[in-house]
Amino acid sequence: MTADRDTIYDDLGIPSVINATGTKTRIGGTLVREEALEAMNRAAEAFVRISDLQAAASERIAAVTGAESGYVTNGASSALTLAAAACIAGDDLGVMARLPDTDGIPSEIVMPRTHRNGYDHALRAAGADIVDVGGNDYHLGTGSENTQPWQIADAITEETIAVAYMEKPFTQPPLPKVVEIAHEHDVPVIVDAAAELPPTENLSKYVDQGVDLVAFSGGKAIRGPQSSGILAGREDLITSVARQHLDMHAAEPVYEPPEDLVDVATLPGVPLQGIGRSMKVGKEELAGLIAALDAFVEQDDEAVLAEWHGRAERIAADLEGVDGLDAELENAGKTDAVTTVAVTVDETRSPVDAGELVLALRRENPRVFVGADDVHRSQFTINPRCLPDDEVDYVIERIAAQVDTE
Template sequence: MSIFSELGVRTIINCKGPSTRLSGGFLAPEVAAAMREAGEHCVDIAEMHAQAGLFLAGVTGAEAAMVTSGAAAGLLLGTAACMTGLDPGRMARLPDTAGMPDEVIMVRSQRNFYDHAVRTTGARIVEVGLPDRYAGAGVRDAEPWEIADAITPRTAAILYVQSGSARPPLPDVVRVAHAANIPVIVDAAGSLPPAGNLKRFIAEGADLVTFSGGKAIGGPQASGILAGRRDLIMAAILQNLDLDIYWKQWTPPPSMIDKSRLRGAPPHGIGRPCKVGKETIAGLVVALKRFLAESDQARAERYLKITQALQRALGTPDHARVTVGGGLVPKLELHLAPGAPRTALELCIELEKGDPAVFADPSRVESGIISFSPMCCREEDAPRIAARVLPLLRY
């Protein structure tokens, strides 16, 4: 009996992509094997963090890096690091921000649910810019001078959420931030592929960047990467590790923590609930090596085979038109006709109820479009998906 049967949990066909609410994607056998091996031994977790961090720093082009329990954990830890620096007293006080910079500037059009991780530290978000281009009132969004105008002695950091439509361009944000000695944190959680983005944001001047490890990289779902300046990564890991140890006994790995720069060890920090186990570190490292070994083109071709299999299985459905997109993650889109028996959202809901349960991407249902991502599907899933979709499009 499988663990899912034992627990009474149904397995699903995930056409949404590596979304946490759908448990992410699949672990490659090598990744699962590394996690199992890690679980069979004990290590000094700081030493494992440090060695993995050296590898991640090389991959990202950063001075230092660490494994996190997800990209949102990276936002929390990165924000805390920018607020406290290497001051153990400040680390001990968070989320009480008295006596330290506690404002994080964000472009208003980049606000999202995940910036709650920033506010968890006690930081206050300062919004700038009017997103007229989204409101339909014009073409403008926030501009570099508005970010510069919002910087005060209370500014701890600027948070930049990477997307294809983000404004202003990151180099412009970095320019005004660094002119005032303010660090820039980039949320690049879903910015892979292309693999080149692993180094892009540090190269463009970001002080910290956070990635998800459980999406395109294929690591454990609750994993991520935080990379950037050595002092900020040191401040972040200090607020994440178990530090229940005597000062004289404590010999942290110098590649990650320079003990000589500290006047004492902080107590367990605000990032302690974001702890990372040895299994997660091992799984992420192996997954990242696999991700880098496959070219963007080869990955896109692998995804396209899955999408084309679904296209063939669907054929010419009633009351809908099928299209296949391009790019690094080619997706299938189902465009419902005005006379379809169900709306796009209703179709999504029905697909989720059935057996097998099929979870599609509902992000464009208001336009009558349902997307099917290949990232968490297998080629053999195509006939089963089609067998669920086609009857629901008939009267």
């Protein structure tokens, strides 16, 4: 492989990217499946009522997640915004019309402090106020948990509309315990599982644990359109999502969306354009996500993870031979996580530090993106999932060139 690649981005006069960092939105997420691309092209050839397509998608999402209902969103972030909006408004059209104004309306979401991150802005965008609980006790080395279950229970009041949970292998308290506490107080649980695939079984894991709404990215492991997401959960909450997301610009006598998705019989009138209007999903994205999801649930997780693991082993072995670098595998041996390569830059032997190396790679043409979360620890990572075999040698060559002192 060389830097001579023929992509549409070259035609546009901008560098393309060699992706050695994984399914990051900032560099396009993932490569869309052929099945999804074909479905998107076919969807572009004809018109369809979007609510009918959402209803069809809802059935498929429910089938693979075990949830009562499902919905296709404009990415996992909008799934969280719509989840919060549904928990705030329920079936109240007046509240829906006011969002994100929640003055005088219960709108608090309880969330363990260590689950807080930049992505929780999606919850606040609906008008929710996040109530932090717990601390950062792991960092103190006292042996205490970051958040005690009783702290979640203690924070739930009449103003609480949901408990939010960021799903990661290290998050505490255990999700089933959080669900138990929330449901004892008749409060739903929203789970952000945007990047928690594979394995495929995680599609149903959170519903099986009793959560009320769970969000997944459609443009990461599922390899659907980058701008797609999935929300699965309770039928009444998904109904609220549909009422706040679908195009409602219709005369009442002819307003007839799919009954199993919106249920007009329970409405006092036609909902106004809701908070989800700016997050609309096109027919192409809907069709593409359905096709990608069908293909994803049929894939052999073990074979895919084994392929990525083998590629990571090859990368680590090759980089171990580069003076100034030390490489080791992370998450090796796990079947539910992608094996990545952690590369440490020995600044006593390398002419550049980790930050300088990563930045230099990103300035090349094509740009080479490696993981930069740990550059402050003199370390970067290589994720094999979006790096095909024919690009591995090029990435290793470009990394080695940055530390070559000769």
